[in-house]
Amino acid sequence: MPHKVVPSQIEERRLEGETVDQCVRRLAEDKALQVCALLNDDTLPVLGADTAVVIDDVMLGKPRDRRDGIEMLARLSAREHQVISAVALAQRGTLNSSLCRSAVRFRTLAPSECEAYWDSGEPCDKAGGYAIQGLGAVFVERLQGSYSAVMGLPLFETAALLNAAGVPLWQSSEVDP
Numbered sequence: 001m002p003h004k005v006v007p008s009q010i011e012e013r014r015l016e017g018e019t020v021d022q023c024v025r026r027l028a029e030d031k032a033l034q035v036c037a038l039l040n041d042d043t044l045p046v047l048g049a050d051t052a053v054v055i056d057d058v059m060l061g062k063p064r065d066r067r068d069g070i071e072m073l074a075r076l077s078a079r080e081h082q083v084i085s086a087v088a089l090a091q092r093g094t095l096n097s098s099l100c101r102s103a104v105r106f107r108t109l110a111p112s113e114c115e116a117y118w119d120s121g122e123p124c125d126k127a128g129g130y131a132i133q134g135l136g137a138v139f140v141e142r143l144q145g146s147y148s149a150v151m152g153l154p155l156f157e158t159a160a161l162l163n164a165a166g167v168p169l170w171q172s173s174e175v176d177p
Helices: 020-039 066-076 111-119 135-139 147-151 155-164
Strands: 046-055 058-060 080-091 094-106 140-144
Touching: 020 046, 020 080, 020 094, 046 066, 046 155, 066 111, 080 147, 080 155, 094 147, 094 155, 111 135, 135 140, 147 155
Parallel strands: none
Antiparallel strands: 046 058, 046 080, 080 094, 094 140
C-alpha cells in the first residue's frame, strides 16, 4: 500500500503509575495524533506504532550505550520476555488502536556474542537491544505471537484498523512524489 514515513517528535517515556500496556498504546496514539496534526489533513489515514520489550516487569527501551545494550542482551539470555506492540489509526477526527502481546524466548547467549552483535550496529536503536528481523534472529529460540509485532508493526492488527476505517488494503505500492 502506498505510504509515507513521517517521524513523530514525541518523548518516548513511561509515565508514573502507567502500565506497560497503557504506555505502549498511549505512545502509538500520540505519534498518530501528532503526525496527523502536522500533516493538517484529517482525511489521510495516519498510523502510529510503538513496541516495548518487557522482562521481570521492567520495560527495556532503546539501549543508552554499548554497556546498556550488552546488559540487556545478557538479561534476555536463556529467558522468555514479552514484546508488547500497539498500533493506532488517526483519521477524520477519530482515533482507534489495538494492542498485541508476544512471547519471545532467547537461547543462551555468550558474552562475546552480545559484544559482537552490539558492534554490528544493529541493536543501537531497537527496543530491548535486538532486531528479530535482522541478525538478532539467531538468538530467538521460540516465538509465540506475532513476528511482525516483534518487528514493531503488528500487521494483523494494522490491517484490521485500516479495514474498519474503510481504507483499501490491496493498493498499488507506488507512492506519489
